[in-house]
Amino acid sequence: MDFYSTYANLTDEQNLIMRSTRDWVNQVIRPDINKYFQEGVVHPEAFMGLAEIGAFGLIIPENYGGCGMDFVSFGLMMQELERCDSSIRVVSSIQTSLVMYAIHEFGSEAQKEYYLPRLASGELMGAFGLTEPDFGSNPSGMICRFDVSNEHILLQGSKMWIGNSENADLSIVWAKNSENEVCGIIIEKGKVSNFTSNTFQDKWSFRSSKTGELIFNESKVPIQNLLPNTKGIQSAYKCLNIGRFAVAWGSLGIAMECFDTALKYSQERLQFGKPIGSKQLIQKKLASMATEITKAQLLCMQLARLMDQGESHYAQVSMAKRNNVKMAQAVAMESRQILGGMGISTEYPIMRHMINLETLITYQGTNEIHELIIGRELTGFDAF
Ligand SMILES: Cc1cc2nc3c(=O)[nH]c(=O)nc-3n(C[C@H](O)[C@H](O)[C@H](O)COP(=O)(O)OP(=O)(O)OC[C@H]3O[C@@H](n4cnc5c(N)ncnc54)[C@H](O)[C@@H]3O)c2cc1C
Numbered sequence: 001m002d003f004y005s006t007y008a009n010l011t012d013e014q015n016l017i018m019r020s021t022r023d024w025v026n027q028v029i030r031p032d033i034n035k036y037f038q039e040g041v042v043h044p045e046a047f048m049g050l051a052e053i054g055a056f057g058l059i060i061p062e063n064y065g066g067c068g069m070d071f072v073s074f075g076l077m078m079q080e081l082e083r084c085d086s087s088i089r090v091v092s093s094i095q096t097s098l099v100m101y102a103i104h105e106f107g108s109e110a111q112k113e114y115y116l117p118r119l120a121s122g123e124l125m126g127a128f129g130l131t132e133p134d135f136g137s138n139p140s141g142m143i144c145r146f147d148v149s150n151e152h153i154l155l156q157g158s159k160m161w162i163g164n165s166e167n168a169d170l171s172i173v174w175a176k177n178s179e180n181e182v183c184g185i186i187i188e189k190g191k192v193s194n195f196t197s198n199t200f201q202d203k204w205s206f207r208s209s210k211t212g213e214l215i216f217n218e219s220k221v222p223i224q225n226l227l228p229n230t231k232g233i234q235s236a237y238k239c240l241n242i243g244r245f246a247v248a249w250g251s252l253g254i255a256m257e258c259f260d261t262a263l264k265y266s267q268e269r270l271q272f273g274k275p276i277g278s279k280q281l282i283q284k285k286l287a288s289m290a291t292e293i294t295k296a297q298l299l300c301m302q303l304a305r306l307m308d309q310g311e312s313h314y315a316q317v318s319m320a321k322r323n324n325v326k327m328a329q330a331v332a333m334e335s336r337q338i339l340g341g342m343g344i345s346t347e348y349p350i351m352r353h354m355i356n357l358e359t360l361i362t363y364q365g366t367n368e369i370h371e372l373i374i375g376r377e378l379t380g381f382d383a384f
Pocket residue numbers: 128129130131133135136137138160161162163164205206211359362363364365366367368369383384
């Protein structure tokens with residue numbers, strides 16, 4: 001679906017990223033994704049497959065093992081991964097937007113040289129620990145804290161709803177120092193004491209993705225694992241900004257997949273002797289969906305171009321994330337309706353996407369939090 005030729009001016013490289021990601025997803029992930037989703041299991045090919053296609057660190061410079069590509073390419077990749085399932089986009093996004101980006105932006109040269117190539121190749125799996133049981137939308141209130149003692153950091157507290165939790169080899173954990181400043185710390189499995197992690201088994205959404213807790217009990221972490229260049233909670237938000245950009249493009253991928261499914265179905269399904277697509281009420285739904293998707297495509301493309309020029313600001317990312325998730329929810333609902341009873345069948349992906357969208361509307365800043373960010377930008381008043 002490209003009604004306004006939004007993708008017409010892509011470079012050969014950007015086009016290649018979009019098409020090769022789509023091909024990989026279709027060949028490797030799509031055939032079994034329903035099964036893994038229903039079983040609540042991570043797709044076994046996802047992690048190393050994503051490493052092989054360069055989906056870890058696409059925007060990280062090549063000298064650190066990344067691909068040194070632009071935000072348009074990154075967005076297109078997120079669109080194609082999530083078009084299949086959120087669990088696939090989220091693995092790539094956590095690794096790139098939240099973990100590699102954090103180390104690249106705030107790490108020492110030694111940390112970048114050691115960790116980034118290993119994260120890019122899939123030798124290490126990352127996680128990002130910001131949310132706490134009592135601090136979700138307001139992470140700056142966090143109670144996770146650390147003291148520095150001789151050669152070590154002593155870390156106390158817990159993080160909740162963390163993607164990859166139990167499987168991660170390293171996590172970027174955000175905690176307050178004795179002066180109440182939020183800092184980022186690299187927590188590496190095997191190099192931290194009194195640390196446990198778990199996976200939350202009972203969830204309806206993001207079924208093919210692990211989410212759980214990271215728990216620290218006076219945990220000793222080598223002092224060298226402190227990210228030296230973080231500057232308070234704003235540093236965590238900088239990473240989230242890249243994550244939110246990925247969600248905006250990913251939601252677009254979901255909407256395009258739901259729309260394509262509904263359009264094809266409407267052209268093939270006969271009722272009252274004619275394809276349902278020939279009925280005005282169905283065409284109205286399709287026209288509305290196509291319009292909303294087109295607007296979201298334009299939003300995403302312009303945002304990516306602003307980011308490539310270094311000219312975007314937080315509220316623009318918030319607007320794209322908020323709009324595209326809401327838009328995808330509405331498109332998924334209408335698409336499911338066009339499929340009638342078949343809409344609830346696992347033969348079609350729409351209900352799986354609807355369920356995943358319940359996470360997208362909440363995480364990486366809830367819908368309301370993005371309204372407040374946009375409102376603050378417009379009015380100058382902080383309504384948090
Ligand atoms: C599947 C999944 C994966 C996740 N992965 C990660 C991860 O990898 N790392 C990580 O750190 N976190 C992760 N999260 C956590 C996620 O970011 C939080 O769930 C989110 O920030 C919301 O926090 P909360 O759940 O505590 O909701 P709350 O903050 O308690 O919000 C509850 C409701 O109140 C509303 N609300 C809050 N404040 C205001 C206000 N000022 N005005 C109006 N309304 C308000 C919210 O919009 C929401 O509707 C994940 C969450 C999920 C569900």
